[in-house]
Amino acid sequence: MADLPDPDCIFCKIVTRDIPATVVRETDRTLAFRDINPQAPTHVLVVPKAHYPNAATLAAADPELAAALLTEAAEVAADEKIAESGYRLIFNTGAAAGQTVYHAHVHVLGGQAFHEGLV
Numbered sequence: 669m670a671d672l673p674d675p676d677c678i679f680c681k682i683v684t685r686d687i688p689a690t691v692v693r694e695t696d697r698t699l700a701f702r703d704i705n706p707q708a709p710t711h712v713l714v715v716p717k718a719h720y721p722n723a724a725t726l727a728a729a730d731p732e733l734a735a736a737l738l739t740e741a742a743e744v745a746a747d748e749k750i751a752e753s754g755y756r757l758i759f760n761t762g763a764a765a766g767q768t769v770y771h772a773h774v775h776v777l778g779g780q781a782f783h784e785g786l787v
């Protein structure tokens with residue numbers, strides 16, 4: 669699966685800083701930035717800098733990088749002071765799941781209680 673930048677991909681453009689975003693963490697291979705339309709008090713997206721269309725293709729091609737997303741998501745939770753209270757990690761995969769941006773990303777959602785179940 670191609671990992672080259674996709675000129676039509678909005679998250680590739682955020683990675684290259686062609687589109688602005690509120691970046692909260694960065695490593696050599698990952699970037700974390702605030703979701704433009706937050707669904708919780710803390711809503712951060714963690715992406716690989718390389719382009720993969722979803723978590724499954726990322727994990728198949730580069731398991732180490734897939735794991736790095738989880739490590740960074742945990743660091744975001746700690747930075748945002750939601751590690752103790754709890755948070756959700758969500759990888760939407762495919763249209764029926766509501767995936768709208770086809771560049772792998774994990775949502776870090778917290779700062780509130782999620783009592784209503786998964787859907």
Ligand code: 5GP
Pocket residue numbers: 678687689690701702703704705706713759760766767768769770
């Ligand atoms: P998906 O539904 O694909 O899992 O989530 C994509 C997320 O990307 C949505 O929550 C949406 O609000 C967010 N998003 C879309 N475009 C932009 C953008 O230009 N900047 C930022 N920061 N977030 C975006």
Ligand code: ZN
Pocket residue numbers: 673674677678679680681718719720770771
């Ligand atoms: Zn991309």
